[in-house]
Amino acid sequence: MKRAVVLLSGGLDSATTLAVARSEGYDTIALSFRYGQRHAIELEAAGAVARQLGASRHEIIDIDLRSIGGSALTADLPVPTGRSRSELESGIPITYVPARNTIFLSFGLAWCEVLGTGDLFIGVNSLDYSGYPDCRPEYIQAFEAMANLATRASVEGSLRYRIHAPLLSSTKAEIIRRGRALGVDYSLTRSCYDPDLHGRACGRCDSCQLRLRGFAEAGVTDPAPYQGPRDP
């Protein structure tokens, strides 16, 4: 059976990506990171998603990005809330974590190499809204090119690495529709940058706004728990 490593944060996009990998017939190893994020509830969500979608393994890797800092997701900086659509669409937000996807993909590459598979899935998405440099197609291509020079297989010619980013050009609404068709239980997923202790989303941060707008455009109610009223 063909095998793939899937980066899984516990959010909406990575859950859908895992479902896509499963639907393409891959035996999947889900990889999550405890990286000092404010929203560590993500990791419980990732475990639940991995089980629901039938991943064979779920590995959590500890890396401390807090010592590096530079982001509201890992440092003691306020997460922006209530931003307008045009604010969301301009510039790189403070929630960007320096080189995060590069670090995550590097660990994914190491796992691929040890498992002997060339298929690595990541749920990045460049449309709709992102503002994160490491979610752009040209970045993903450059990582793939580098990966194909980085490993034992690249010298021995035994394997080609492919970074699968099946959601790269989808809107949030399209992602949600696709995931629902593939049986993703979105009540298990968590996207909020600043959830409460019960894991309930704030409904106001950038990530919540994008998620809620996506569900609204898909004509579906978000089944995940929220603390109070939902913004968009």
Place this chain on the structure above:
Amino acid sequence: MKRAVVLLSGGLDSATTLAVARSEGYDTIALSFRYGQRHAIELEAAGAVARQLGASRHEIIDIDLRSIGGSALTADLPVPTGRSRSELESGIPITYVPARNTIFLSFGLAWCEVLGTGDLFIGVNSLDYSGYPDCRPEYIQAFEAMANLATRASVEGSLRYRIHAPLLSSTKAEIIRRGRALGVDYSLTRSCYDPDLHGRACGRCDSCQLRLRGFAEAGVTDPAPYQGPRDP
């Protein structure tokens, strides 16, 4: 003052690389990794080298590569010893750690981004002997290309990343001569894959053999401590 991040393992090559960066006028932040290596004595050596060569900071990042496995340096596999020169020069040894340089450079990139510098030094070396795919010039170029698409600066056009690999085409003997001219105290450095509890080198593993051959070719005695007789 211009600033650089320098990956520092505590071995001969990375110590020399730090000295090169210092000689080029960089204020240097040395970065080491506690990655589950057998030879954790490296990290003490890295600290001593950072102090000797005047790095401004020495950061140690914890990442667990043991959970990934796949190498004699992180798993419970025997380190090869007493291999001949032709054995050393053929194939990729079991001491290769999957995607290690990619992971290390990714963390280096994150530090560069937070510090606002584009200069990242790594002591890889493709000549003499290596066999490691992630020590080749084409790999370093591909990582640099990827880095220049990965970060905030790459979107805002504010900074260009450069991966400096000043030892890429040097023999071990040339590296040692260069480092001595720059004042590197090689008695502080550790290269052995399997040192004893006192940090004394085995003298027989691939890394010791390369090091000892380099010193011999440079016409200098290695000042680092060894457990017993030295092989080449």
